[in-house]
Amino acid sequence: MAKSLFIICFSIILSGCSVKKEIVPIGGSKADGTVRMGYTYGDKFGAFEVPVVDIERANELATKKCKTWGYEGAEAFGGKTENCGMSNGFACTRMNVAIEYQCIGGKSAQY
Template structure:
């Protein structure tokens, strides 16, 4: 019985404790509304660490290309289940 528990618990702990780094990508936007949607997908078995500094830089660059001054993230992100994975979505407002 102890061997069965070890066989099941140890791999579970190993895989669920792994952290993967992911970047957010612009998946939608409206120049007239000054809004962007950024997202990334990852395997649900892993924890995800998002490079928010890079995401803010990418969003700011897009907003500046549209004639805005900066970008402001609306929230902390919304997570959706997609099959065996997850998608996290952030909304961004371009500011004058």
């Protein structure tokens, strides 16, 4: 019984803790028509943290930024870039994640 309980507890720990993360604009270029959205994770549960990100919200924010620059919308390039933001010497304890968007359409796209 104790062995089964240990295995269950260990499995729960390894499965990670889902944590909702807010994605925000972190950079971009009007001239290039790109918007960079990002978030960090690992702050609360380290390597066991599993980020949950609202990608639709990220699309909305990137589109809004592109529209202020004269474009019609935005679409993600695809994929994401992850960099270690903080390490404890053994593993990365905070990850920085960026998703790049390309502004599309509109007068600004014709230049």
